[in-house]
Amino acid sequence: MKDAAQTIGNLVDHQNTTFIGSVGEDGFPGVKAMLPPRKREGIRTFYFTTNTSSRRVADFRRDSKACIYFVDRRFFRGVMLQGTMEVLEDAEYKEMIWEGGDTAYYPLGVTDPDYCVLRFTAERGRYYRNFSSEDFEIE
Template sequence: MEIKNYDELVNLVERSKNVVVCSVDQDGFPNAKAMFNRKSDKLNTFYFSTNVSAKRTTQFSKNANASIYFFDQETFQGLMLVGKMTVCTDRKTKAVLWQEGDEVYYPAGIDDEDYCVLKFEAKKGNYYHGLENFNFEI
């Protein structure tokens, strides 16, 4: 399926340093947290590094439903993607995101037991820019 304004959406993702990641808590309410935009595959798959012991990690382990939100307040653009989040603890996936300096947060390095990667796979989205607003499937 062709997505309207595809390049514009990808550009917003690529220039966003941070993304709002939303999980669902045990009572069914959304929880939002800003995270670094570390790696993505256009509009399909997104990766975030975090702690195994983090609240969001526990929430995603129990309920994979998630959304992520990119925005640019200067250009009044917003992109929400809805999909599933997987908690990855395998070394291969963790190596994809590992960067020099991460040992500040994970002293044992890439094999730190408290280091994991959240992998988000988008299913659909909503984009707005100015007065334009549309939904799309991925």
């Protein structure tokens, strides 16, 4: 892959689902489909919205190891990023990615105690295409 940031960024930006993996209380991995990231900084940092009361939030508070996966079904390619996930509840981050329609999920608005932000920081990645995979570094 010539330019990981461009190739992976383009793939991510055109998907409407993100798969997020966490380590459960029992030590086994769990995966959940979520909406795409609200914001990303290159291919290192991704921001998602979720419910503070969710199982994933409990998992990440206990063990920050995480992965996110994006798949392009049309061209049968995908990328897995591994790293850490932080649960952010500060007003700064909540306001940064809040959108008007979010009241459907968080009726009390941006200050809803069941609304939080997940910040994923990638450490490494693996890209799949053309029936083969390659590891790449996050720069």
